[in-house]
Amino acid sequence: MIVVEDIHKHFGGIRAVDGTSLTIETGSITGLIGPNGAGKTTLFNVIAGLFPPTSGRVLLDGDDITGLSPHQLFSRGLLRTFQIAHEFSTLTVRENLMMVPGSQSGERLLDTWLKPGKVRQEEEEIRNKADEVIEFLEIPQVADELAGNLSGGQKKLLELGRTMMVDAKIVFLDEVGAGVNRTLLSTIGDAIARLNQERNYTFCMIEHDMEFISRLCDPVICMAEGKVLATGTAEEVKNNEEVIEAYLGTGVKNQRTADPAR
Ligand SMILES: Nc1ncnc2c1ncn2[C@@H]1O[C@H](COP(=O)(O)OP(=O)(O)OP(=O)(O)O)[C@@H](O)[C@H]1O
Numbered sequence: 100m101i102v103v104e105d106i107h108k109h110f111g112g113i114r115a116v117d118g119t120s121l122t123i124e125t126g127s128i129t130g131l132i133g134p135n136g137a138g139k140t141t142l143f144n145v146i147a148g149l150f151p152p153t154s155g156r157v158l159l160d161g162d163d164i165t166g167l168s169p170h171q172l173f174s175r176g177l178l179r180t181f182q183i184a185h186e187f188s189t190l191t192v193r194e195n196l197m198m199v200p201g202s203q204s205g206e207r208l209l210d211t212w213l214k215p216g217k218v219r220q221e222e223e224e225i226r227n228k229a230d231e232v233i234e235f236l237e238i239p240q241v242a243d244e245l246a247g248n249l250s251g252g253q254k255k256l257l258e259l260g261r262t263m264m265v266d267a268k269i270v271f272l273d274e275v276g277a278g279v280n281r282t283l284l285s286t287i288g289d290a291i292a293r294l295n296q297e298r299n300y301t302f303c304m305i306e307h308d309m310e311f312i313s314r315l316c317d318p319v320i321c322m323a324e325g326k327v328l329a330t331g332t333a334e335e336v337k338n339n340e341e342v343i344e345a346y347l348g349t350g351v352k353n354q355r356t357a358d359p360a361r
């Protein structure tokens with residue numbers, strides 16, 4: 100579905116992404132791992148249209164989408180979540196979900212005067228969709244809670260929920276499990292697996308938790324210093340010599356356990 104061809108993204112002298120090529124197959128849950136500063140988020144930002152690459156191309160189903168805006172990509176079904184959750188803290192969970200769909204009639208002032216019926220009907224459809232998402236994620240107890248009051252993990256779940264408000268084809272998840280407790284992590288994992296199986300979502304997810312990655316992802320791609328080091332099953336990548344070396348080479352922070360992705 101996605102082909103990344105020799106992407107470079109430089110910030111001044113920093114080669115954040117330094118010649119990355121990879122493929123994301125339709126229907127897969129592809130894992131992206133790598134030590135801190137490997138260029139994972141930068142690669143996501145390039146793919147999702149936050150900024151253009153220094154060079155290289157991104158293809159979606161064969162179409163060159165390099166440099167398209169997040170809005171244009173959104174309408175093609177390419178969505179992403181952020182490493183730091185982006186909720187509207189003074190709106191409720193339901194309202195946060197209802198903010199997502201793009202072209203609501205109610206946003207056009209004239210329509211609220213000329214076609215109040217249409218606006219109301221649309222709003223009701225979006226509300227129903229939001230309630231469906233709330234049910235799918237099993238979070239009815241926080242539906243009317245202000246998003247700002249949610250726990251870090253619940254905010255991550257809301258991020259995932261926002262991608263369900265439109266018909267996404269491919270979703271890029273940036274550390275959706277980071278800082279999330281075990282129970283909620285398993286809920287998030289279940290939601291991802293179900294979206295993949297029941298709704299044909301393709302996922303690409305950046306994650307540091309190797310257990311979470313192993314449970315969900317095939318294949319797993321490991322990046323280091325802006326390049327792809329290895330691709331394979333979670334087990335293969337975990338045991339790859341270069342991958343182990345890349346993790347051990349990045350300082351004490353990453354040497355806490357024998358697990359290379361920690
Ligand atoms: N906007 C920016 N301006 C300058 N340098 C940047 C910018 N964004 C990222 N970098 C640098 O690019 C490199 C890659 O960063 P990136 O955030 O992509 O890594 P990452 O693999 O997502 O790391 P982590 O696992 O810690 O989230 C780092 O050296 C970072 O400091």
Ligand SMILES: [Mg+2]
Binds near residue numbers: 139140
């Ligand atoms: Mg990152």
